[in-house]
Amino acid sequence: MARSTDAHDEWWRHAVIYQVYPRSFADADGDGIGDLAGVRGRLPHLAELGVDALWFSPWYASPQADAGYDVADYRRIDPAFGDLAEAEALIAEAHALGLRVIVDIVPNHVSDQHAWFQEARAAAPGAEARDLFWFRPGRGADGELPPNDWQSVFGGPAWTRVADPDGTPGEWYLHLFAPEQPDLNWDNPKVREEHEDILRFWFDRGADGVRIDSATMPAKDPALPEFAPDSTPPDHPYIDRDGVHSIYRAWRAVADGYEPARALIGEVWLADPERFARYLRGDEMHTAFNFDYLNSPWEPGALRTVIQDTLDAHAGVGASPTWVLSNHDVTRHVTRYGRADSSYGHALRQHGTPTDLELGTRRARAALLLALALPGAHYLYQGEELGLWEVEDIPAALRQDPIFHRTAGQDIGRDGCRVPLPWSGDEPPFGFSPTTGSTTGSMATAQPWLPQPAAWAAHTVEAQEADPESMLAFYRAALAARRRHAADLRGGSFRWHGTDPHVLAFRRGPGFLCVANLSGTDQPLPPHGEILLSSAPGTPGPGSLAPDTTVWLRTE
Structure with missing residues (x-):
């Protein structure tokens, strides 16, 4: 709708x-x-x-x-x-x-294939194109060391050296992420x-x-x-600087x-x-x-x-x-x-x-x-x-996150939350990709870019x-209930209810109460008139709340 x-x-x-x-x-x-x-x-x-x-x-x-x-x-x-x-x-x-x-x-940052960076990389030191990024000469007798010891968010040095137009080793450019992501100079x-x-x-x-x-x-x-590992804003050289x-x-x-x-x-x-x-x-x-x-x-x-x-x-x-x-x-x-x-x-x-x-x-x-x-x-x-x-458990050969590669696998990275969604069927690719016919009349389906369990x-x-107690059914019910109770939930009204150390409870509006039991044992429910929605499948009992369960209550 x-x-x-x-x-x-x-x-x-x-x-x-x-x-x-x-x-x-x-x-x-x-x-x-x-x-x-x-x-x-x-x-x-x-x-x-x-x-x-x-x-x-x-x-x-x-x-x-x-x-x-x-x-x-x-x-x-x-x-x-x-x-x-x-x-x-x-x-x-x-x-x-x-x-x-x-x-x-x-x-x-942008890609190192961005037109700006391609021009900057081909230009000589001091060129206007290079001022769009952070090009700097290196340290050491021949500039063989990076301009500073900053490290990339993805692991390894935050600097990569380029060749000058004549092919000799030249300046370094800053990339707080991967080398393929040169940082932009926002002072330009x-x-x-x-x-x-x-x-x-x-x-x-x-x-x-x-x-x-x-x-x-x-x-x-x-x-x-240079900066100490425990540096915090506003003293950090690139996190949360006032100029941002x-x-x-x-x-x-x-x-x-x-x-x-x-x-x-x-x-x-x-x-x-x-x-x-x-x-x-x-x-x-x-x-x-x-x-x-x-x-x-x-x-x-x-x-x-x-x-x-x-x-x-x-x-x-x-x-x-x-x-x-x-x-x-x-x-x-x-x-x-x-x-x-x-x-x-x-x-x-x-x-x-x-x-x-x-x-x-x-x-x-x-x-x-x-x-x-x-x-x-x-x-x-x-x-x-x-x-x-x-x-x-994604095989190393199939992993694509630069974090995995730049840390030599010490951090397996973020591929595990990026696996393609399952839509239908009993085996991968679970409807993520369509089944297509080949020239020989056989049916084939492409394998997803990351493997699905x-x-x-x-x-x-x-x-x-097909399951009324599934997670999908619960999400649909919860979002529908949130819209249905918009009069209570859209305003800024909020106040804590009670001080039980095992429970989080708060009021939204005059008659709406949310209660979450974060303990490992049943906890008593406060007085209420109606249970609007529960996170646990089935209907909770009228007097107690099961462990790791949240309910919305109407107290009027």
């Missing part, structure tokens, strides 16, 4: 937004790689799920050194996914179903002008907002100084120039709530991802602290919080919640740690219902509505649609 697209509705304050990772969502042309035609064919699934908007990970022309986050051309669609006309049709069809569309912008006005034009390009084609990748990193200390805010104030002016205004949504990894909130001031971003909540263990004290700190930080700047449990960069939460230590961090991936998937699934259901009851917007990552878990046969969309 189409939902309201009222131009005056600040939809980003309360929307449920579904992240589409195009390479792994649905493959229409049979090459084993997801594409935009595949997404178009599955839009009814997303509309029926009950989400309000779609966020697309990068679909632009790219060599795919980092799954599209190495953009070669923002104005072209990668041929593996389709073309610009396909993207425009997808946006229009999503809008017809009441689904808004958010595209991904990566301001920190041309970089700023280009990105503002990119925003207009996509807003003119109907995009309702942009998600800003690695939003704290574009501004650099021009001295490129002028970038987003300019972007906000572009977004506000449209009717209705477009939304800016930041990927902001910061431990300091006050500095986090600076990105959400009235002339900068509208919302930013709440990674403290994602990183929190399934423990009532920790979650209560994160929730309260989040609400306090956002209230100070009049912004709306966001809540997210998984995305394309982190271990899926069914896996995380099934571990003895359910906390998460990039330095704490815990790959290979024993996981109780039954426990993780139960907690994942409870976590969804808890998060959907909190004030603000909620983000879903594709496949979580099917209860998918992290695939950790055979156990996903019970987790396909087709299988779950």
